[in-house]
Every structure is written in C-alpha cells, then in structure tokens.
Amino acid sequence: MLIKRWFASLVNRAVLFMVAGIILSTLVVVFLGSWVSRAELEAQARQQVSTIAELVAGDLDARLAQRRDTLAHVAENLTVAEEVLKGRGEVFVRRDISLQHLFDVVFLFDADGNAIASHPEKFSAAGLSVADRAYFTETSSQLTPVISEPFVSRYQDRPAIMMTAPVFDHRKRFIGVIAGALFLKGENFMTEPGSIDVGKTGYVTVATRNGMVLTHGRTGESMLPVQVDSAAVRSAMDGFEGATSAHSSDGVETIMAVRQLSQVPWYVAAVWPADEAYGPVHRLTDSLVLVLLGVLLVGLPTALIVFRRLMAPLKMLGAQISDRHLGVRTQPVDEVGGTEIRQVAETFNTVMEERDEVMASLAEREAFFRSLTRSAPIGIVQTDVLGRIEFANPAFEQIVGVPSNDLQQSILIEGVYEDDRPSALEAWYQALHNRTIFRARFRLKSLDKGLVWADVMTAVIDTEEKTLGTITVVRDITHELEIESRLAEEQARANSILGVLQEGVLMTDAQGAIRYANAAVGEFLGLEDIGEGEPFFEQVTISDNERTWKAEELLHGDDRENLYVTLKNVHGDSFDIDLTVLHLRPDTDRPRVVFVIRDDSERRREEERLSWEATHDSLTGLLNRRAFNASLIHCLTEMSPRTNDSVLMLIDLDYFKPVNDEGGHLLGDDLLMQLSELLVNTVRQSDTVARLGGDEFGIILPTCGLERAQTLAEQIRAGIEALRLQKDGRDFGVTASIGLTMLNGSDSGVREVLARADEGTYAAKAQGRNQVIVMPPSARH
Structure with a gap:
C-alpha cells in the first residue's frame, strides 16, 4: 500500500524514470562506444603494425639484394687465373671500396675453402678454412650467389650472416669464393629493425623460418631459438603473411603483423601489446562510469528538489477551480496531469470555459499566422481581388528593396520586370481562372539589387461565399541560378578534359x-x-x-x-x-x-625483352650460362630411376681463334650463329642448348639415354666439321671436341657434372680433337 501511494506521486515517478533513463542510456553508450571504438582501434592497430612490418621487410629485402648483387658483380670482375687470385687476393679485397662499405668483413677464399685475404685487417684470415661451412659448400656446388643462415663466427663468437659469390677464371672454371660478413650486433642495417618502436611498448623482431632469432626488438638478443609458444609464431614460420591476434611468451595479448622476405627464408614480425593499442577504449569507459556516478550523486537530489517545486501548484489547483466557478478568477486554470488532473475533470465543465477555449484558439491562430509570415525566410505577399498589396512580410521588403508602408495598395504585377510581365500576367490569369496554383520564374525589379530572379507561387484565398484575394510566396533564386551556371561550366570543362x-x-x-x-x-x-x-x-x-x-x-x-x-x-x-x-x-x-x-x-x-636478355646470349639467341646452370640444377633435382638416363654434352670448338684472327670477328660471329642453328635443329625441342661463353656450348638431353646421346653428338660433330665459310677466296671452318657424361643421382651438384663433361672435352683435344669422348659417372677429377 505504501509503495502504491509512493508511485501515485508524479514527482516520484519522474525522478525514478529520469534515474533509470540516465543509467540505461549510459550503459548503452558505454557498451556501444567501447565496442565500436575497440573495433576501430583494432583495425587501425592492425593496419599500423602491418605497415611497419611491410616497410621493414621491404627495406631488408632491398638491402640484402643490393649487397648480393654487388658481391656477384665484383665476383664477375675477378676473372683471373687461379695463381693470380691467390697471389693478389689481398690487393683485390683492399681495393674494392664498395664491398667495404656494404659489409663488416670481406673475405676471399680459394676453391678448397682456405682464406686468401680479408678486410679489415683486425679480422685476420690467416689459417682460416671454411670448407665445412654450409655457405661455402652451397656456393661451390651450385655456383651461384648465396645468403647464408645465421651462424656463430670464429671472431669472438659473434653471430653473423655471410653472403657469397663464386669466382671463375677465364675458362669459366670455379677458382674461389668472395664473401661478405654482416654481424647481427654490428654497426649495420641488421640492427635497425630491433630499434624500431611500435607505439610505446611494441617492438619489431626478425627471425628465420627455421626458428632462429636474428634481432629481437624487446630483448635485443640474437641467435636464440624462436619461442614457438603461439599459433601465430608457428604460422609465421610456415610462411603466413598478415595481421593477427597473438600472445607473447609471458601471456600478454598482442597484435602481430608478419611479412615474409623474398630474398631469404626470413620473416619480420611487428608486435604491439593489446593493452596499449586499446588503451583509449579503457580510459573512455572509466571516464564514462565516473561521469555516471557523478550525475547520479548530483542529479538525484537536485531532481527531487526541482520536481517538488514544479509540482507545488497542484496543491492550489482545487482553489483555482472553485474561484473560476464563482467568477472570482477570470484566467483559465492550470492544466496538469496525474491524480490532480482527475480533480480538474470533476469541476471543469462549463460553457464559459468552452467559449474561452474557442476564442483563445482563434486568437492563437491569428497570432501564429502573423508571426509566421513576419519571421519566414521567404517573401509572403497578400493582395485583394484587384491585385493590390494588403500585406507584405519583411523578407519580401528585402527582396524588392521597398518598405512595407510604400508597398501598401500598390499593384503586385507592376513589380515584375517589363520583358517578363506579359507572359507572367497571362499565366497568372489562367491559373486564377482554373483555381490552380500559379508557379513561375521571372525577374523582379529591386531598388537595391537591380533585377532579381524569383521563384513565385500564388494561390487564391476564397470562401464558399466569395473570393478574398491571393497569397503569393516569393523566393530569391538569383544566387542559386549563378551557382547552377558555374556548375554547368565546370561540368563542361571536366567533360572536355576527360574527352582528350x-x-x-x-x-x-x-x-x-x-x-x-x-x-x-x-x-x-x-x-x-x-x-x-x-x-x-x-x-x-x-x-x-x-x-x-x-x-x-x-x-x-x-x-x-x-x-x-x-x-x-x-x-x-x-x-x-x-x-x-x-x-x-x-x-x-x-x-x-x-x-x-x-x-x-x-x-x-619491355619487361619481356629484359627478361629474355637476362637469360639468353645476345649473339646466338641461345640460353646463357646462368640459365643453363639453372636448367641443369632442375634436371638433377627432377631425375627419377624410372626414366631413361639424362646426358650432359659440352662442345669446345677447335681452331676457332684462327677464324677470328684471320677472317675477322664478323666472320667468327657468323660462324657461331650458323653453328647455333645447327645445334638447335639437330637436338629435340625438349633439349636445352646454351652458349656458355666464347666458343664453348652446352646441351642438356633429359631422359635421352647414353646411346642416343652419342648418336646425336656424332651428328653434331660431323655437322660442325662440314660447316665451311668463305671469305676473300679462303675457306674457314672448325671442328669440335665433345665431352658426354650421364647425370647420376650421386652427383653432388652442377660443379661436379660440368667438371666431368669438361674433362671429356679435354680428353678429346688430347687425342687429336674432332672427337666425342664419354666420361662415365664414376669418374672424378
């Protein structure tokens, strides 16, 4: 009963509703704000760490590629005899300033992995052998530049990576390796990713995909195993790229972005703790909760006081109704709701009150019309049946520049510009005759502005008994038409630009x-x-x-x-x-x-042309040595015991130098081109033909079989011997010393196979040239 009486009070109801509304609104705002803000911050955080990881990975790729290409370029320029390389290696290393700027230490090794020279001098290479190092064995077997996995160097056990490139003599024989070392904790670009901050507490880590840390932005450590304690880290090691949520080794939730490097099997991870990334959301939620508590502490007592004061007049409502009935009170009683309104309904039922309400309503409508027309932003004009102005609001006075007093009883149509008046007057009469609304655009004369374009709408004011006049609404559209004209010009200009x-x-x-x-x-x-x-x-x-x-x-x-x-x-x-x-x-x-x-x-x-030039000999159009080595590596890796033996054929021309010296280089080039055409036409389309340099050619015969390869070699030898060119009455020609060898599953790499076939060509020359010599796989040199 007590609760029912308490709820009967409008004051108590209003206060309770206000408090409930504040609490509910605040909770909704806090929840939606936190959810939306967290989602937005998460998207921004993922984008930020992804950008950092992508920039770091791109920078590392570019720098690694620059150093590898520079090293390969230097190796190509070291085309000297093996004895010269060993005797002047120290001079070569000291002289090459480009490598000294790009690497912490530069080494030169012979074909057996023994150090020939090093720079700077404090990293002495005396007695150093790297024959057992993976980077040396890979370089000497594949004969291509190599970027090594991180390893612990012999200098103060410092972690490092090594870039290597093979060195060849003038006969394209492998004679050594030039290498550049980068210390993971040295003064080089490898330490830069670890100094990059993601936010205040985030960091960047670079690691290899086989699980070795190169640089760790949080701990500064390197050459430590990657802690594979989350699915995100395992995915990064498996080649994943992108941004994801993860947990660090100490259980902290993070946002991690991963980018894989294209030059080496490494990846870059940018890590940002989630607490820092979502910090603004937490602070916003705390602030909103504090605001809610403050509003409740202050608003609840204030609402009770204010509502009680506002509802105090209800106590006097009964007396007001009594005075109204007795005629003592002439004003209408106050209208209120709730229990008190029911008391008003019991006494407020007299004809006087109904009449007062009707009169008040008419007065309100009259006042509303006058207030509306005077405060309206558009011009409003009322005329009688003859078109004379009876009322004009201030907006219309401003349009025509004439005060309201001067407009009274003037003819409205006379304010229309003379050139527009006949058509406007005819359309106006037609609309009034048909009892429709007149709409038109024409110019009005203005004392302040000259001519003003106006959008005009006129309607008839009439009753069942008679017509009272017209009401006209006028809107100044001069500025709008100017804007439309400028927009049309800009559109035409844009169309003209796009058209050309x-x-x-x-x-x-x-x-x-x-x-x-x-x-x-x-x-x-x-x-x-x-x-x-x-x-x-x-x-x-x-x-x-x-x-x-x-x-x-x-x-x-x-x-x-x-x-x-x-x-x-x-x-x-x-x-x-x-x-x-x-x-x-x-x-x-x-x-x-x-x-x-x-x-x-x-x-x-242009891209296709550059790609072709990178893999082909410009004179003959055959593959070059680089592309030939790549094809040979592919053939070695694809060998299967169920297929016929694949065969490598090396062709070294005999007596080619006299052709160049006596017949001229143009004749030598012509001979090489015709010989290249002979090789391509003799072998199968699936075989690989390359010019390895000078007068040396190579052919890879996949799944050909040794017997068939010998037949092809004899055809080629005979065809070369029969090829003759004439110049100045002389015949010029060459023969070929050809070495054949089968590819074997026990071959360690390209170097071994090429050396075996090359030994066959040397044997053919030793036996009088113009011969085909087969070197069995068991042969070693």
Missing part, C-alpha cells in the same frame, strides 16, 4: 551500367558510340594470368591501383591494360564506380 585524355575513363553504377565514358573507352570496347545504361561487363572480359575477374569483385570490392590485366571486348580484340578502380559514395543510395583504363602493352613488351 588517352586513358579511358568510365563510370558505372553499382550494377555495372555505364553512366559516363570518354572517347578513349570506345577504342577499348570497339564501339564508336557508348550508350548510357549499357552493361559494361557484358561488353568486356577482364582477366590475368591466374583468373578471370568477376564483375562483383570490381564493383563491390576494394579500390585497386595498378591492376595489370588483359581486357577482351566482344569483338575479340585484346588489350594489355593497367586498370585503376575507384569507388565513389559507397555508403549512399547512389554509389558510383570509376574505371581508369591505361594501355600497358609497351611496358609489358
């Missing part, structure tokens, strides 16, 4: 219907006239080497730049293009997608 661009610019809606296309787009689509609304993706097919792009991916996916694809139209024409996709107003009800189409065929042709 060589790039195709096309805009579609979210369904792919064309809304705009410049002239260049027609060349790609094979159309002279592109109609608005035509479906773009029914006119073309967009694909790359991996797949065909669906319309949904481009229309509703992310913005894309430099998307190198092939566009094929319905006429069968194909174009290599660089495509850019931009999404405009994606969150509105009228999204648009802009496609910028650039012709990319010239760039792709």
Whole structure:
C-alpha cells in the first residue's frame, strides 16, 4: 500500500524514470562506444603494425639484394687465373671500396675453402678454412650467389650472416669464393629493425623460418631459438603473411603483423601489446562510469528538489477551480496531469470555459499566422481581388528593396520586370481562372539589387461565399541560378578534359551500367558510340594470368591501383591494360564506380625483352650460362630411376681463334650463329642448348639415354666439321671436341657434372680433337 501511494506521486515517478533513463542510456553508450571504438582501434592497430612490418621487410629485402648483387658483380670482375687470385687476393679485397662499405668483413677464399685475404685487417684470415661451412659448400656446388643462415663466427663468437659469390677464371672454371660478413650486433642495417618502436611498448623482431632469432626488438638478443609458444609464431614460420591476434611468451595479448622476405627464408614480425593499442577504449569507459556516478550523486537530489517545486501548484489547483466557478478568477486554470488532473475533470465543465477555449484558439491562430509570415525566410505577399498589396512580410521588403508602408495598395504585377510581365500576367490569369496554383520564374525589379530572379507561387484565398484575394510566396533564386551556371561550366570543362585524355575513363553504377565514358573507352570496347545504361561487363572480359575477374569483385570490392590485366571486348580484340578502380559514395543510395583504363602493352613488351636478355646470349639467341646452370640444377633435382638416363654434352670448338684472327670477328660471329642453328635443329625441342661463353656450348638431353646421346653428338660433330665459310677466296671452318657424361643421382651438384663433361672435352683435344669422348659417372677429377 505504501509503495502504491509512493508511485501515485508524479514527482516520484519522474525522478525514478529520469534515474533509470540516465543509467540505461549510459550503459548503452558505454557498451556501444567501447565496442565500436575497440573495433576501430583494432583495425587501425592492425593496419599500423602491418605497415611497419611491410616497410621493414621491404627495406631488408632491398638491402640484402643490393649487397648480393654487388658481391656477384665484383665476383664477375675477378676473372683471373687461379695463381693470380691467390697471389693478389689481398690487393683485390683492399681495393674494392664498395664491398667495404656494404659489409663488416670481406673475405676471399680459394676453391678448397682456405682464406686468401680479408678486410679489415683486425679480422685476420690467416689459417682460416671454411670448407665445412654450409655457405661455402652451397656456393661451390651450385655456383651461384648465396645468403647464408645465421651462424656463430670464429671472431669472438659473434653471430653473423655471410653472403657469397663464386669466382671463375677465364675458362669459366670455379677458382674461389668472395664473401661478405654482416654481424647481427654490428654497426649495420641488421640492427635497425630491433630499434624500431611500435607505439610505446611494441617492438619489431626478425627471425628465420627455421626458428632462429636474428634481432629481437624487446630483448635485443640474437641467435636464440624462436619461442614457438603461439599459433601465430608457428604460422609465421610456415610462411603466413598478415595481421593477427597473438600472445607473447609471458601471456600478454598482442597484435602481430608478419611479412615474409623474398630474398631469404626470413620473416619480420611487428608486435604491439593489446593493452596499449586499446588503451583509449579503457580510459573512455572509466571516464564514462565516473561521469555516471557523478550525475547520479548530483542529479538525484537536485531532481527531487526541482520536481517538488514544479509540482507545488497542484496543491492550489482545487482553489483555482472553485474561484473560476464563482467568477472570482477570470484566467483559465492550470492544466496538469496525474491524480490532480482527475480533480480538474470533476469541476471543469462549463460553457464559459468552452467559449474561452474557442476564442483563445482563434486568437492563437491569428497570432501564429502573423508571426509566421513576419519571421519566414521567404517573401509572403497578400493582395485583394484587384491585385493590390494588403500585406507584405519583411523578407519580401528585402527582396524588392521597398518598405512595407510604400508597398501598401500598390499593384503586385507592376513589380515584375517589363520583358517578363506579359507572359507572367497571362499565366497568372489562367491559373486564377482554373483555381490552380500559379508557379513561375521571372525577374523582379529591386531598388537595391537591380533585377532579381524569383521563384513565385500564388494561390487564391476564397470562401464558399466569395473570393478574398491571393497569397503569393516569393523566393530569391538569383544566387542559386549563378551557382547552377558555374556548375554547368565546370561540368563542361571536366567533360572536355576527360574527352582528350588517352586513358579511358568510365563510370558505372553499382550494377555495372555505364553512366559516363570518354572517347578513349570506345577504342577499348570497339564501339564508336557508348550508350548510357549499357552493361559494361557484358561488353568486356577482364582477366590475368591466374583468373578471370568477376564483375562483383570490381564493383563491390576494394579500390585497386595498378591492376595489370588483359581486357577482351566482344569483338575479340585484346588489350594489355593497367586498370585503376575507384569507388565513389559507397555508403549512399547512389554509389558510383570509376574505371581508369591505361594501355600497358609497351611496358609489358619491355619487361619481356629484359627478361629474355637476362637469360639468353645476345649473339646466338641461345640460353646463357646462368640459365643453363639453372636448367641443369632442375634436371638433377627432377631425375627419377624410372626414366631413361639424362646426358650432359659440352662442345669446345677447335681452331676457332684462327677464324677470328684471320677472317675477322664478323666472320667468327657468323660462324657461331650458323653453328647455333645447327645445334638447335639437330637436338629435340625438349633439349636445352646454351652458349656458355666464347666458343664453348652446352646441351642438356633429359631422359635421352647414353646411346642416343652419342648418336646425336656424332651428328653434331660431323655437322660442325662440314660447316665451311668463305671469305676473300679462303675457306674457314672448325671442328669440335665433345665431352658426354650421364647425370647420376650421386652427383653432388652442377660443379661436379660440368667438371666431368669438361674433362671429356679435354680428353678429346688430347687425342687429336674432332672427337666425342664419354666420361662415365664414376669418374672424378
């Protein structure tokens, strides 16, 4: 009963409702704010750590590639005899300033792994042998530059990595290795990732995919095993790239971004503790809770006091009603709600009160109309049936520049500009006659502004008995028309610029219907006239080497730049293009997608040319030594006991120097080109033919079998012997010493196979040249 009486009070109800509303609103705001803020911060944090990891990985790749390429370039320039390399190695190392700037220590080793020279001098190489080091064995067997796994060096047990490149003599024989060492804790770029801060407590770590830390931004340690204590770390070691949530070794929740390096099997991890990343959300939640407590402590007593004062007049409501009934009170009683209103309903039922209400309502409407017209931002004019002005609000006075007193009883139509008046007057009479609303745009005369463009609407004021006049609404649209004119000019200028661009610019809606296309787009689509609304993706097919792009991916996916694809139209024409996709107003009800189409065929042709030159001999068009070694490595790794034996053939020309010396280099080049054509036409299409340098050629015969290879070698020998060129009445020709050897599963690498075949060519020359010698796999040199 007590609770029911307490709730009967409007004061108590209002206070309770206010408190409940404050608490509920605050909780909703705190929850939604925290959820939205956390999601936004998480996306930003992932983007930030991903950017850091990508920048660090890209920088490491670039620096490693620079040092490897520089080392390989220096090795190519060290084409000397083995004795010269051993005798002047110290001079070569000291003289090469580029390597000294790029590496902490530069070494030169002979073919057996013994140190010839080193620089700086404090890292003496006397008595040093690296024959058992993995980087030396890989370099000497593969004959290609190598970036080593991290290892503990012999100098003060300092962790380091080694970059190596093979050195060859003039006969392309392997005679040594030049190497550059980078200490993981030295004054070089390997220590820079560890000094990068992610936020205040985040860090960057570089590690190998086989589980060795190169630099750790939090501990500063290196050459320690990776603590594989989370799925994110295991994924990074397996080749994962991207941003994910993880936990550190001490159980702290983190945001980790991983980027894999392309030059070496390493990865970069940027780690940011989640507490720091989401710190603003926690502080915001704490602040909102404190604000809620403060509002409740202050607002609850204040609400009780204020509501009681506001409701105090209810106690006097009964007396007011009694006075009103007796005629003592002429004002209407106060209208309130709740229990008190029911008391008013029992006594407030007299005709006088109803009449007062009607009169008050009429007075309110009259006051409302006057207030509305005077405070309205548009001009309002009332005229009688003859068109004379009876009332004009201040907005209309400002438009025409004439005070209200001067406008009284003037003819409204006389304020229209003379050139526009006849047509406006005719349309105005027609609308009034048909009892419709007159709408028009014309110019008005203004004392302040000269001529003003106005949007005018006029309606008749009439009753069932008679017509009282008209009411006219006038809106100044001069500024709007100026803006529309400028917008039309800008649109025309933009269309002119887009029309002369060589790039195709096309805009579609979210369904792919064309809304705009410049002239260049027609060349790609094979159309002279592109109609608005035509479906773009029914006119073309967009694909790359991996797949065909669906319309949904481009229309509703992310913005894309430099998307190198092939566009094929319905006429069968194909174009290599660089495509850019931009999404405009994606969150509105009228999204648009802009496609910028650039012709990319010239760039792709240049890439293909450079790629061909990197792997082919410029004179003969055959593969070069680098591509030949790569093919030989592939053949060795792909050998299977179930297939025929693969054979390597080396061809060394006999008496080629006299052709060059006596017939000239042009004749020598012609001979080499015809000989190359002879080799290609003799072997199978699946065989690999290369010019290894000078007058030396190599042929890889996969799954050929030794017997068939000997037959081909004899055909080649005979064909070379029969090849004769004439100049100045003289015949020029050469013979060939050919070495054959089968590839064997026990071969340790390219070096061993090449040396065995090369030994065959030497044996052929020793036995009188112009012969084919087969070297069995068991042979060693």
